[in-house]
Amino acid sequence: MNWIDEIPEAARLYLDQHRLDEVECVIADLPGIARGKAVPAAKWEKQQFFHLPNSIFFQTITGDWGEAAGPEGFVEPDMILKPDLATTTAAPWAADGTLQVIHDAYDQKGRPVGCAPRNVLKRVVDLYKAEGWTPVVAPEMEFYLVGRNVDPAKAIEPMLGRTGRPAAARQAYSMTAVDEYGPVIDDIYEYAEIQGFEIDGITQEGGAGQLEINLRHGDPVKLADEVFFFKRLIREAALKHDCFATFMAKPIEGEPGSAMHVHHSIIDAKGRNLFTGPQGGETDAFFNFIGGLQEHMPSVIAMIAPYVNSFRRYVRDHAAPINLEWGRDNRTTGIRVPISPPQARRVENRLAGMDCNPYLCIAASLACGYLGMKNEIWPDKRFRGDAYEAADEIPQGLYAALDLFDGAKELHEVLGPEFVRVYSIVKRAEYNEFLQVISPWERQHLLLNV
Numbered sequence: 001m002n003w004i005d006e007i008p009e010a011a012r013l014y015l016d017q018h019r020l021d022e023v024e025c026v027i028a029d030l031p032g033i034a035r036g037k038a039v040p041a042a043k044w045e046k047q048q049f050f051h052l053p054n055s056i057f058f059q060t061i062t063g064d065w066g067e068a069a070g071p072e073g074f075v076e077p078d079m080i081l082k083p084d085l086a087t088t089t090a091a092p093w094a095a096d097g098t099l100q101v102i103h104d105a106y107d108q109k110g111r112p113v114g115c116a117p118r119n120v121l122k123r124v125v126d127l128y129k130a131e132g133w134t135p136v137v138a139p140e141m142e143f144y145l146v147g148r149n150v151d152p153a154k155a156i157e158p159m160l161g162r163t164g165r166p167a168a169a170r171q172a173y174s175m176t177a178v179d180e181y182g183p184v185i186d187d188i189y190e191y192a193e194i195q196g197f198e199i200d201g202i203t204q205e206g207g208a209g210q211l212e213i214n215l216r217h218g219d220p221v222k223l224a225d226e227v228f229f230f231k232r233l234i235r236e237a238a239l240k241h242d243c244f245a246t247f248m249a250k251p252i253e254g255e256p257g258s259a260m261h262v263h264h265s266i267i268d269a270k271g272r273n274l275f276t277g278p279q280g281g282e283t284d285a286f287f288n289f290i291g292g293l294q295e296h297m298p299s300v301i302a303m304i305a306p307y308v309n310s311f312r313r314y315v316r317d318h319a320a321p322i323n324l325e326w327g328r329d330n331r332t333t334g335i336r337v338p339i340s341p342p343q344a345r346r347v348e349n350r351l352a353g354m355d356c357n358p359y360l361c362i363a364a365s366l367a368c369g370y371l372g373m374k375n376e377i378w379p380d381k382r383f384r385g386d387a388y389e390a391a392d393e394i395p396q397g398l399y400a401a402l403d404l405f406d407g408a409k410e411l412h413e414v415l416g417p418e419f420v421r422v423y424s425i426v427k428r429a430e431y432n433e434f435l436q437v438i439s440p441w442e443r444q445h446l447l448l449n450v
Contacts (some may be wrong), residue, residue, distance in 0.1 A: 003045065007088035010196025011099060014090040018097030025050055027081060027103045028117050028228055030426055031061050031306070033359035034101065035079075036312060050103075053079035057115045057422055062306070062433055066426035068115075076220015080106045081112055081233055087225050092194040093206050093236040102225055108383055114418030117359035118160055118221065124363045125220055132269040135366050138200075138217035138346075142258035142354050143247050145209040145238055153440075156251045158208035159243040181209070181322050185342065188213075189235035195233065197226055208320055217346075219355035220362050227260070227358035234332070249353030250304065250312035256322050258354040262365050263338070264289070264371075265346040273343055280342035284351040289347055291379040292403030293335050293365070294324045297351060299408035301394060302366035302401035304352035308434050311397050313353050317386050321391035332387040334394075335379075351394070359421075367414040398431050 011397050023044040026036040035056045039047070053076035054207045069075070069183060087102035112119040123288040145159045161180030192199055202212040213234075215226060231247055238245035247439060250257040264284065266274040275286035305311055313320045321334035326336045336348040347369070352361045371377070382392065393403040402424055412420045 001358070003085060006085040007099075008086065008196050010088060010194065010290075011088045012244040014092075014099070014194060021096035022094070022098045024091060024098060024100045024101055025083065026054070026100055026356060027056075027079065027105060028359060029056050029059060029394050030115075030117065030221070030357060030360075030423060032228060032231070032359070034232060035227070041097075049082045050186055052081055052105075053077065054105075054107075054113065057113070058426060059327070059428055060430040060433065062430070062431060064426045064429065064431035064433055068422040068425040077108065080110075082106065089195040089229060091196075092191045093240070098342060100229070102228070108156055114416045115422040117357050117363075118224070120415055120419050121221055121224055121363040123361040123365075124366050124370065124414060126265070127414060128366070130375075133274060133373075134267040135220050135369075136217050136219045136265045136346075137223050137362055137366075138263040138266060139215050139223055139358065139362070139441035140259070140261040140263075141227060141230060141247075141323055142205055142260070143211060143234060143245055144251050144255075144258060145184060145211065145406045146244050146246055146251065147271070148244055155253065156246070158252070160237065160259070160407075168334075173397055178369070180330060181243075183242075184194050184243065185211075185239045187240055188234055191233045191237055192230070195229065197230065203313050205258075207252065207258075207295060210256065210258065218267070220366060221359075224358040225360050247354045249307070249310040249355045255404070256318055257315075259320060259350060260352045260354045260356055260361060262349045262352060262362060263346045263406070264349065264369060266313075266366065266369075269436070274307055275347070276342040285373050286347070287379055288373045288376055289369040290326050290337075290372070291377035292368045292370065292375070293349060294326065295348070295377050296371055296408065296411060296422065297324055297334070297349075297365075298367060298393065298395060298401075299404045299411055301351070302398065302405040303360045303364040303416060303423070304356050305394075305398070305401065306357070306360075308398055310353045310355055311394075311401075314392075314394050316392075321394075323385065323387060323390050324351075325390055326379055327387065328384045330383065330387065334387070358418055363415060371410060383418065398427065402427055402431075 020041040026173050029035050045274050058066050081103035083101045085104050088229055089100050091098040102446050105116040120357040147157045147159050149156050198216050203212050205212050232246045240333045270273045277283045314322050316322050323334055325333045326335035327333040329339050334351050336350055349365045
């Protein structure tokens with residue numbers, strides 16, 4: 001079979017209109033950055049796989065390395081990367097005809113590489129499938145459009161809109177605010193259409209220049225692929241209009257943070273929503289899934305809030321949860337049950353920041369729900385009222401979160417021991433790098449006062 005027959009329709013339509021010049025063979029590393037190779041089209045058509053060193057998974061966000069190579073030492077053996085042709089999509093911002101293809105990582109014996117984020121998510125989804133369950137997710141992506149920032153010492157500022165004024169804050173759901181940066185949004189829509197991605201909607205959020213994109217529900221791996229692609233797509237659309245798109249959890253002091261809320265439901269072997277009973281009521285599985293999130297989410301906060309900046313988002317009364325209370329149609333709780341008909345009953349995890357790796361975030365959330373259902377964990381009583389009045393339940397910083405992560409032995413078996421080992425080493429190395437940086441706060445308040 002010709003490889004073109006195996007790729008999505010949107011990619012085939014793109015090739016009908018563009019001569020294929022190059023194929024970008026990509027894989028997500030731990031932070032979710034696209035790593036890989038750009039290959040001339042003629043060469044790519046002849047290759048069944050390519051190689052990258054396994055050290056790409058030991059690299060920190062700064063480009064340094066965690067000592068995670070294992071007993072064989074840091075010899076950087078090659079992995080075998082095989083294309084998943086179902087992920088093939090255009091790179092519409094490229095000057096020449098270009099396709100992107102996500103690859104899966106295997107070792108030289110053909111085994112999935114345990115610390116590859118896409119493999120981690122596949123491992124968790126396979127545990128669901130072994131029970132006859134099919135998880136369904138719908139991510140929501142929040143991000144900021146900001147002015148070009150080429151000096152890290154300067155504060156990030158909102159972008160200038162078409163009026164020539166900085167984007168205004170506190171304008172949630174304003175259509176006028178959305179129109180203010182309409183050209184960027186138009187290109188986001190255009191790129192998404194060319195790539196075959198369906199956007200459920202774009203809204204203005206509460207921050208200055210902050211937007212939210214909702215994606216239609218579907219298979220967890222497919223949706224994680226889309227978020228992975230969308231981050232690049234949005235960045236490219238912003239650069240075209242002389243601004244930056246940032247997915248930092250808390251880019252602007254005093255403004256709300258950016259989340260990646262994830263909605264979950266589970267389908268049984270007969271295609272029915274496992275969270276809804278025959279008479280339309282809520283099932284034990286529904287409550288157990290929530291119970292699993294409450295029980296285990298603190299131990300995976302290090303995966304869904306992966307940087308020092310991530311914890312700046314968890315601020316009381318500032319549009320992000322501070323605990324794991326659950327409520328119905330209550331956006332102050334960390335776990336929310338949205339209004340929906342029984343057949344669409346779902347659970348929303350509001351804890352993750354948009355700076356997360358989408359594969360690892362969704363894997364972490366599903367892992368917690370899985371253990372809740374397997375172990376029949378019951379949640380606390382439904383929270384009524386303002387959950388910001390309840391106690392904090394989120395680890396106070398990345399190091400505390402990593403300590404919880406390291407101790408969560410039951411979760412390690414779900415996520416994979418090799419991933420857990422590598423992730424902890426890399427994130428601790430990253431945190432130690434951060435400790436070498438002296439901040440403006442320290443210079444301002446300590447230089448002459450202590």
